Amino acid sequence: xxxxxxxxxxxxxxxxxxxxxxxxxxxxxxxxxxxxxxxxxxxxxxxxxxxxxxxxxxxxxxxxxxxxxxxxxxxxxxxxxxxxxxxxxxxxxxxxxxxxxxxxxxxxxxxxxxxxxxxxxxxxxxxxxxxxxxxxxxxxxxxxxxxxxxxxxxxxxxxxxxxxxxxxxxxxxxxxxxxxxxxxxxxxxxxxxxxxxxxxxxxxxxxxxxxxxxxxxxxxxxxxxxxxxxxxxxxxxxxxxxxxxxxxxxxxxxxxxxxxxxxxxxxxxxxxxxxxxxxxxxxxxxxxxxxxxxxxxxxxxxxxxxxxxxxxxxxxxxxxxxxxxxxxxxxxxxxxxxxxxxxxxxxxxxxxxxxxxxxxxxxxxxxxxxxxxxxxxxxxxxxxxxxxxxxxxxxxxxxxxxxxxxxxxxxxxxxxxxxxxxxxxxxxxxxxxxxxxxxxxxxxxxxxxxxxxxxxxxxxxxxxxxxxxxxxxxxxxxxxxxxxxxxxxxxxxxxxxxxxxxxxxxxxxxxxxxxxxxxxxxxxxxxxxxxxxxxxxxxxxxxxxxxxxxxxxxxxxxxxxxxxxxxxxxxxxxxxxxxxxxxxxxxxxxxxxxxxxxxxxxxxxxxxxxxxxxxxxxxxxxxxxxx
Amino acid sequence: xxxxxxxxxxxxxxxxxxxxxxxxxxxxxxxxxxxxxxxxxxxxxxxxxxxxxxxxxxxxxxxxxxxxxxxxxxxxxxxxxxxxxxxx
Numbered sequence: 001x002x003x004x005x006x007x008x009x010x011x012x013x014x015x016x017x018x019x020x021x022x023x024x025x026x027x028x029x030x031x032x033x034x035x036x037x038x039x040x041x042x043x044x045x046x047x048x049x050x051x052x053x054x055x056x057x058x059x060x061x062x063x064x065x066x067x068x069x070x071x072x073x074x075x076x077x078x079x080x081x082x083x084x085x086x087x088x089x090x091x092x093x094x095x096x097x098x099x100x101x102x103x104x105x106x107x108x109x110x111x112x113x114x115x116x117x118x119x120x121x122x123x124x125x126x127x128x129x130x131x132x133x134x135x136x137x138x139x140x141x142x143x144x145x146x147x148x149x150x151x152x153x154x155x156x157x158x159x160x161x162x163x164x165x166x167x168x169x170x171x172x173x174x175x176x177x178x179x180x181x182x183x184x185x186x187x188x189x190x191x192x193x194x195x196x197x198x199x200x201x202x203x204x205x206x207x208x209x210x211x212x213x214x215x216x217x218x219x220x221x222x223x224x225x226x227x228x229x230x231x232x233x234x235x236x237x238x239x240x241x242x243x244x245x246x247x248x249x250x251x252x253x254x255x256x257x258x259x260x261x262x263x264x265x266x267x268x269x270x271x272x273x274x275x276x277x278x279x280x281x282x283x284x285x286x287x288x289x290x291x292x293x294x295x296x297x298x299x300x301x302x303x304x305x306x307x308x309x310x311x312x313x314x315x316x317x318x319x320x321x322x323x324x325x326x327x328x329x330x331x332x333x334x335x336x337x338x339x340x341x342x343x344x345x346x347x348x349x350x351x352x353x354x355x356x357x358x359x360x361x362x363x364x365x366x367x368x369x370x371x372x373x374x375x376x377x378x379x380x381x382x383x384x385x386x387x388x389x390x391x392x393x394x395x396x397x398x399x400x401x402x403x404x405x406x407x408x409x410x411x412x413x414x415x416x417x418x419x420x421x422x423x424x425x426x427x428x429x430x431x432x433x434x435x436x437x438x439x440x441x442x443x444x445x446x447x448x449x450x451x452x453x454x455x456x457x458x459x460x461x462x463x464x465x466x467x468x469x470x471x472x473x474x475x476x477x478x479x480x481x482x483x484x485x486x487x488x489x490x491x492x493x494x495x496x497x498x499x500x501x502x503x504x505x506x507x508x509x510x511x512x513x514x515x516x517x518x519x520x521x522x523x524x525x526x527x528x529x530x531x532x533x534x535x536x537x538x539x540x541x542x543x544x545x546x547x548x549x550x551x552x553x554x555x556x557x558x559x560x561x562x563x564x565x566x567x568x569x570x571x572x573x574x575x576x577x578x579x580x581x582x583x584x585x586x587x588x589x590x591x592x593x594x595x596x597x598x599x600x601x602x603x604x605x606x607x608x609x610x611x612x613x614x615x616x617x618x619x620x621x622x623x624x625x626x627x
Numbered sequence: 628x629x630x631x632x633x634x635x636x637x638x639x640x641x642x643x644x645x646x647x648x649x650x651x652x653x654x655x656x657x658x659x660x661x662x663x664x665x666x667x668x669x670x671x672x673x674x675x676x677x678x679x680x681x682x683x684x685x686x687x688x689x690x691x692x693x694x695x696x697x698x699x700x701x702x703x704x705x706x707x708x709x710x711x712x713x714x715x
Contacts, residue, residue: 082670087663122672122696203669204676221697236683236692330685330692330701343690343701445664445706449671450692450699 025074025106026065026185029094029130030114031123032080033451035142037061039114039172040077041463043181060093070186076108084129089364098133110136112181117141117169118152118222118452124210127163128197136191137165138184144169144176146452152222159217164195173457228323228452235327245331248324252315254413263307271300289500290488294548298484301547301561302476302540305389306469312385313354313468314461321456325350326448333446339428340435342366342446345375349427352382353420354468356590360597370439374431376597377607380590381427381583383420386539390581391419393543397562398574422582426614480544483534487548503527503549522580522616523573523623535586572626576619584615642714644693645707647681653712655679655695660709672696673710 030036044063061077078097079090086092093102100107113130115123120141131137141147141154147169160167166189170177183189235241275296282288319325325347333343344366352359359379366372383391395415402411409417490508492500503509511533512526519529527549531542543561550564569577585591585608594604647653655675658665672695673679682699684691690703702710 082667085666087667119697122698125670203666204674207674207677224694224697232683232692236685238686242686326701330690333685333690333701333703334687337703446690446701446703447664447667447671447706448690448701450701 024071024110024185025076025108026110026112027094027097027108028075028077028112028114029098030080030142031082031116031126033449034080034114034116034123035172036080036114037077038457038460039112039140039142039170039178039181040075041460042172042175042178043185044075065182065185067182067186073185075112076105081126083126088367098130098135108135110138110184112138112140112184114140114142114172117143117147117154118150118225120154120219121207121210121214121221124213125203125206127165128206128209131163131165132197138181138189139163139165139167140177140181141167141169142172145171145174146225147222150222150225151220153218153220154214155218159213159219160192162195162213162216164192164197166191173454225452231453232327232450235324236330241327241331245328248319248328250409250417252312254409255311255315258410258413260308260311264304267307268304271296271303275300286492289492290485294488295481295484298487298544298548299476299481301543302389302480303473305385305392305540305543306472308388308392309354309385309472310465310469312388313465316351316354317461317464318456319350321454321460323451323453326450329448330450339431340371340440341374341431342371343448344446345371348375348379349382352379352384355384355386356380356382356587357593360590360593363597367445370435373598373603374434374439376594377434377603378427378431380585380587380607380611381423381430383423383582384539384587386587387419387581389540389543390535391416391578393561394565394574394578397565398569398571419578419582422579426583430610475538479538480541483537483541484544484548487530487534487545491549508549521623522576522619523570523627524577525568527568528573528577532580535581537586537588539581539586570627572623575626576623579622580615580619582615583611583618585611642712643708644679644681644702644710644712645691645704647679647712649681649683649691652678652680653714656711656713658710660706664706668706668710671700672698673700679710679712 028036028040040061040063043065045066060079063075063077064072065075066072076097078094081091081094084091084095084098086095096102097105097108098111111130111133113127115127127139139159141156147153154169156167156169166184168177168180168184168189170181172178180189235244275292278292278296279288282291319328328350329343329346332346336342336345345363347365348359348362351362356379359382360376363372363375363379366375395412399412399415403409404411404414487508490511491503491506493507494501494505496505500506501509504513508530509526512530515529515533516526519532524532527546530549531545534545535542546565547561550561565574591604591608594607595601598604642653644653644655655673655677657675658668658673660668673693674696677696680694682692682694685701688704690701691707692699692701693707
């Protein structure tokens, strides 16, 4: 055993850079809230990608740590775990990866175990479990700055001798100590003599061991975080707390319409200028038409919404990184318990405001399977960012901006808020229906750790926004571009004497006309029908499609999309369209995620038919009432 | 008011965590819960013999935050009811 542990890569000289040396794979593991991901971002920067393990839904990030003078090291960021007992899917995955039992991934040849230094005793049992796997391991005690500020201390050398593994104090937020992590990656860190760690099965015994070890390491527990206590006295105040909660939500929505506006105008101007430039540069003909009228007007119509979507993700990142989101889950628990859900459903449901796909992945923290399925089924009712382009466009075209509540809220922001509320009510109603029938379950436990409040860092928030922007642009460049091009082709055939046919006689026009009887009771004409067909791939595609349709329709050549829509829809039809988008399931990625998570086509099929039937019925009612 | 009275009257016998008045401390006696949940709670610090303090709660008093082992964990009343505590 001693020889096995002594012959680690960490002790061996680093292989020469380049020269076909295979990059090493190092797993980054640690409990939730230990700052693991911040350290990962610091080590890998933008050289990372998200991936899924085959067969399971656990998402992980893989990145490359670039080490000057050495070969790159692949780092895999695994989900946060409290122990290696495979109790949840997250723990099972970490367990399998560390044992080399994960198909498609070789066994890591090193581990960076990130522990919260301000909570050492609680997290040491995880160290015992991980170290007993005998992989070369670095124990990184994170939040060193926090520990010091709160009067705590630890002797890393003594702890290293107790654990038989190198121990370093780091602060992923400030960058302190990160160089010693890099040193571990290049094999330049001293490994202490191996010690025999006790094999401990039950938690109290583990804890006793942890207490003894931290005593030997002269660990001084930090004083409780003063600011967290003070902030909680406000945020969890019986009266002020809910008011702050409501205020935060209102501020997010109002800013989506006011702060995002100038940025969106700027992007719109850039799209228009570049479109005109393409027009001027390209020779007249079908290539020009395809690029300018098809591709660019379709993609451009969607790209305009990038600032708004990033702003929404910015708020979610700030709330999550600051620690407020856990408090919000606590405040929401009782309300959610009334419809049979729990506070842990709040985090996926709030993420669903950005996008249903990560939300569905986030339901994995809910241990109770029935609660989890119910949360998955209602998540797509929450107003995801893909609905925003549609909502913004129709609201701007049909609702005049007037101040409400003494200028506190505009009519447009209020309309948007109303749509968010509508989706929320549909989700709550559906949850109640499900939990009182097919998904009835006993009371599931609600156990949630309240992390201390932390100042979100620019790097971590920035990186998440960058991730989101790339994902959005990638979608604009693939799905939306693809649909725009297909639309242009369908709108250009059959050609009549070498000329493009009028839209009505084109293939896409025929298609739209075919479904017109079905959607006419909702107040939609065949052009909106074309948009609805294409939006089954992804909601925001309708904006691109309408951009393409009107971009090539001579009647609307000069008019903006808003003006075009005002001619196309009555007020009742516009409201019906909003209601339809609020309820309908129009997202292939979400259906695929639901199928993966629930292990079959049954739940996604139920979800698809239920949501679309509800959307049709409610849109019909809205149209009938308003016209 | 009623809660603190209950806790006071049970000074010698085991009381449950749910009845612990906000701001006061107790020692965990045992977890009267199914194995999986008990295991998870023990990993989080709810270990017999360890101290626990009741902190703030959500509006309406449920769930509540408990301080244990330097961390703050929120539990619903229905779970806290099955964690038995004694007074020292």
